[in-house]
Amino acid sequence: MAESEISSQAEPGWAIEIEKLNKTFAIPFRRERLHAVRDLTLQVGKGQVYGLLGPNGSGKSTAMKVILGLLKPDTGRTAIFGQDSSKVESREQVGFLPENPYFYRFLTGLETLNFYGKLCSIKGKALTDRCWELLKLVDLEGAAHRRLGGYSKGMLQRIGLAQALIQHPRLLVLDEPTAGVDPAGARDIKDLIMRLKEEGITILLCSHLLAQVQEICDRIGILHRGELVREGRLEDLIGIENQTELILEGASPEVLKELRAFLEARGVRALRESKPQTTLENYFLEVTGEEGQS
Amino acid sequence: MHRGLAAALALLLVAGVVKIPMESALDRDQQEAGFRTAELDFDMRERLTQMTFLAALSGLRALVADMFWLKVFTRFENADWGRMPYLLDTVTSLQPRSELFWDLAHWHMAYNASSWAYHDSDLPSEALRRKAQEEYWELGRGLLERGIKNNPDSRMLWERLGGLLADKFEDHCAAAEAWGQAASQPDASPYAKRFAAYELARCPGREEEAYQRLMALYQMGERERKPTLLRLLQEMEVELDIPMEQRIYKDSSNSQE
Amino acid sequence: MSEAPRTEALPHAFFSWNRLWAIATNTLTELVRLRVFYFLLIFALLLIVGSLFWSKVTFQQQLQTLKDISLGAMTIFSTLLAMLATSMMLPKDMEDRTLYTILAKPVPRFEYLMGKLTGILLLLGLAILAMSLVFGVTLGVRYFQVAQQLQGELGGATSELMQPSVEALRAEVFDPDLLIAIGLLYLKAAIFAAITLFLSTISSSWIFTVMMAAIVYLIGHFQGEAREYLMLTSDGSWLTQGFLGVVVILFPDLQLFNLVDDIVVGAGLPLSLAWKTIALGVFYFFIYTAASYLAFSSKEY
Numbered sequence: 001m002a003e004s005e006i007s008s009q010a011e012p013g014w015a016i017e018i019e020k021l022n023k024t025f026a027i028p029f030r031r032e033r034l035h036a037v038r039d040l041t042l043q044v045g046k047g048q049v050y051g052l053l054g055p056n057g058s059g060k061s062t063a064m065k066v067i068l069g070l071l072k073p074d075t076g077r078t079a080i081f082g083q084d085s086s087k088v089e090s091r092e093q094v095g096f097l098p099e100n101p102y103f104y105r106f107l108t109g110l111e112t113l114n115f116y117g118k119l120c121s122i123k124g125k126a127l128t129d130r131c132w133e134l135l136k137l138v139d140l141e142g143a144a145h146r147r148l149g150g151y152s153k154g155m156l157q158r159i160g161l162a163q164a165l166i167q168h169p170r171l172l173v174l175d176e177p178t179a180g181v182d183p184a185g186a187r188d189i190k191d192l193i194m195r196l197k198e199e200g201i202t203i204l205l206c207s208h209l210l211a212q213v214q215e216i217c218d219r220i221g222i223l224h225r226g227e228l229v230r231e232g233r234l235e236d237l238i239g240i241e242n243q244t245e246l247i248l249e250g251a252s253p254e255v256l257k258e259l260r261a262f263l264e265a266r267g268v269r270a271l272r273e274s275k276p277q278t279t280l281e282n283y284f285l286e287v288t289g290e291e292g293q294s
Numbered sequence: 295m296h297r298g299l300a301a302a303l304a305l306l307l308v309a310g311v312v313k314i315p316m317e318s319a320l321d322r323d324q325q326e327a328g329f330r331t332a333e334l335d336f337d338m339r340e341r342l343t344q345m346t347f348l349a350a351l352s353g354l355r356a357l358v359a360d361m362f363w364l365k366v367f368t369r370f371e372n373a374d375w376g377r378m379p380y381l382l383d384t385v386t387s388l389q390p391r392s393e394l395f396w397d398l399a400h401w402h403m404a405y406n407a408s409s410w411a412y413h414d415s416d417l418p419s420e421a422l423r424r425k426a427q428e429e430y431w432e433l434g435r436g437l438l439e440r441g442i443k444n445n446p447d448s449r450m451l452w453e454r455l456g457g458l459l460a461d462k463f464e465d466h467c468a469a470a471e472a473w474g475q476a477a478s479q480p481d482a483s484p485y486a487k488r489f490a491a492y493e494l495a496r497c498p499g500r501e502e503e504a505y506q507r508l509m510a511l512y513q514m515g516e517r518e519r520k521p522t523l524l525r526l527l528q529e530m531e532v533e534l535d536i537p538m539e540q541r542i543y544k545d546s547s548n549s550q551e
Numbered sequence: 552m553s554e555a556p557r558t559e560a561l562p563h564a565f566f567s568w569n570r571l572w573a574i575a576t577n578t579l580t581e582l583v584r585l586r587v588f589y590f591l592l593i594f595a596l597l598l599i600v601g602s603l604f605w606s607k608v609t610f611q612q613q614l615q616t617l618k619d620i621s622l623g624a625m626t627i628f629s630t631l632l633a634m635l636a637t638s639m640m641l642p643k644d645m646e647d648r649t650l651y652t653i654l655a656k657p658v659p660r661f662e663y664l665m666g667k668l669t670g671i672l673l674l675l676g677l678a679i680l681a682m683s684l685v686f687g688v689t690l691g692v693r694y695f696q697v698a699q700q701l702q703g704e705l706g707g708a709t710s711e712l713m714q715p716s717v718e719a720l721r722a723e724v725f726d727p728d729l730l731i732a733i734g735l736l737y738l739k740a741a742i743f744a745a746i747t748l749f750l751s752t753i754s755s756s757w758i759f760t761v762m763m764a765a766i767v768y769l770i771g772h773f774q775g776e777a778r779e780y781l782m783l784t785s786d787g788s789w790l791t792q793g794f795l796g797v798v799v800i801l802f803p804d805l806q807l808f809n810l811v812d813d814i815v816v817g818a819g820l821p822l823s824l825a826w827k828t829i830a831l832g833v834f835y836f837f838i839y840t841a842a843s844y845l846a847f848s849s850k851e852y
Contacts, residue, residue, distance in 0.1 A: 102649065104577065119574075121657075163652065173655075296851075298846050302846040306800075353772075357619050360619045393817065
């Protein structure tokens with residue numbers, strides 16, 4: 001997707017701004033400190049889906065927590081829609097889904113959303129309507145009155161997503177939203193994220209499942225040992241410069257022969273010729289979907 | 295240590311210094327009002343196990359006293375008087391504001407134990423049994439006096455002391471004082487003043503005073519004109535040679551004017 | 552979804568009773584659904600079995616013991632509830648990551664903490680109220696039984712002789728100071744909850760919090776002795792004096808709230824003294840709560 005196309009979709013201004021962020025932690029019984037994030041500077045445009053990637057211990061969670069005000073930076077600043085993110089009021093516009101959340105197991109799905117809605121100062125009929133709307137969105141209407149202790153992993157992730165959306169946030173921060181979820185559940189969550197993106201919600205996504213990140217993110221940043229080592233549009237980063245992929249339908253062997261000759265005559269090397277494959281995920285979903293129906 | 299924790303500790307230190315005079319003042323006020331006067335000291339520690347001492351210290355003093363009282367009751371049922379004074383001392387030390395404990399404790403010593411000592415003990419001679427009996431009376435008296443020291447406004451304990459002094463010690467003068475104290479309490483029994491006058495009437499050298507009191511009670515009407523009062527009045531009129539016109543009983547036929 | 556996201560931020564209220572109350576009721580719901588109130592069955596059983604056990608002693612002693620057992624059990628249960636329920640709150644939220652989801656909402660940290668503490672206070676209040684009702688009903692039933700027994704025993708006596716006994720029985724049972732005693736019990740539990748909350752903000756596990764709270768509870772009952780010693784004598788090494796000074800400054804004097812033992816045997820509590828005791832209790836409560844907030848406000852999760 002060209003930069004101009006992204007710009008036309010995203011609103012002007014930044015959803016998230018991080019400027020020279022440094023964060024260290026004390027190590028017990030040692031004088032030196034652990035440098036979790038070093039001089040991090042990045043911006044996330046409004047309406048974008050931004051993937052923040054990195055191995056374990058790279059500083060992703062730390063950066064995310066600073067954005068959410070759970071940690072204070074040593075130096076640098078972070079802002080959400082222009083507001084200092086350490087201020088409580090900046091979180092009126094943010095929804096957060098942590099990694100492997102459990103929520104309150106003694107509450108039902110409806111009670112959970114009710115609780116988080118009240119924390120965002122929503123009340124009365126507006127809150128009730130919003131709760132049912134979200135339960136429908138995440139396909140948990142049938143489990144609304146069941147306690148979260150009886151929810152599966154996928155259901156917990158979905159209710160987590162619902163609570164993150166309770167106050168119509170402009171920014172969603174999702175930490176490993178599909179971790180531990182089966183392929184069908186993960187596909188549902190992915191589809192939901194795409195829908196939210198279409199509605200203009202900015203999404204900051206942290207995930208180890210790179211295949212999924214590749215499908216949904218507009219931009220990514222890669223952290224390694226606390227530093228931002230790569231950042232930019234996805235297709236710019238992973239596109240192989242001097243190679244082009246061409247997928248043909250209905251090409252006969254004669255047409256292919258002619259094409260090969262044409263390219264060779266112009267000094268273009270055909271590196272690989274093969275049948276495109278569907279993904280294992282799609283195949284799995286196709287099969288289990290059929291089994292479900294039969 | 296992060297900033298917040300340092301601030302919290304600083305707050306606790308400052309508030310801690312500020313609270314010391316407040317605590318001392320409240321402690322003093324409570325003790326003056328007669329609260330928390332139980333001595334939970336080393337002597338008490340030796341009487342209790344570690345856990346019961348901690349329980350007593352932590353606001354369960356009443357329960358610990360009740361547990362000890364159960365032991366008292368068991369020994370009473372078995373007429374096992376040997377350790378009884380020690381147990382009674384422990385219970386009353388744990389609950390010095392409990393009139394009930396002082397009352398029952400004195401009753402066990404001055405009445406139950408003393409009766410057993412005289413009638414049922416193995417002591418070989420009458421004199422020794424008498425001596426043991428009197429020792430238990432003294433223990434009972436001591437308990438009541440300590441009870442009164444801890445509860446000076448207790449009508450019941452003053453009454454019990456008056457009764458004990460009259461019944462066992464036959465010290466009617468002291469008994470009159472005790473009944474007088476009982477009568478002066480706000481919740482005094484209706485008969486306390488009468489009993490004080492009765493005892494005074496039997497106190498050598500205070501007959502005149504006794505007569506005045508008995509007469510004052512007589513003047514209060516039918517409610518106070520009990521048979522004992524009337525009998526004592528009649529006796530004292532003769533004993534004190536009260537002029538005839540002032541007497542209630544004018545002749546020897548016991549009829550009142 | 553039915554509507555697009557807001558384009559402007561909601562006006563943020565610096566303090567919201569609704570948010571605080573949402574957290575408080577959520578905390579109470581959690582503890583209630585943990586079936587914590589089942590301990591009330593044990594409490595009721597204690598009273599019934601206890602009174603059977605004491606049936607041989609005099610009726611005055613039976614009534615006294617009923618009051619002692621009830622208030623003693625209320626002391627124990629409220630202390631345990633305050634300590635265990637409070638010590639679990641923060642570590643559990645952290646472990647389950649619900650703390651992140653709450654603090655990621657526009658909830659100031661002090662509201663979160665106050666909401667949790669309010670939930671605990673609600674729990675303690677309900678528990679003590681329930682125990683008081685059970686106690687009151689048991690005492691009332693026993694009163695009528697004893698009154699009838701007394702009538703039978705003193706049936707032939709004059710009203711003048713019966714009157715003090717009947718009045719004494721009534722005064723023992725219908726003693727308004729018992730309500731003050733129960734109120735002080737609640738106050739002591741609330742103070743202990745605030746102390747435990749502070750310990751949980753600086754502790755790394757709930758077991759450690761429970762242990763520290765138990766130690767504070769014990770030392771708090773000796774603080775008065777340490778204070779008296781320190782103020783009356785200058786004997787002892789600087790180490791002893793220093794140690795005692797730390798105890799006196801940092802720990803509350805919990806003995807000052809142990810008036811129940813005397814109230815229950817009929818010692819009338821002057822109203823002015825009750826107010827002074829309550830005032831000090833409220834002071835303790837606010838200091839430890841404020842310290843909890845300061846420790847929690849800059850803690851990193």
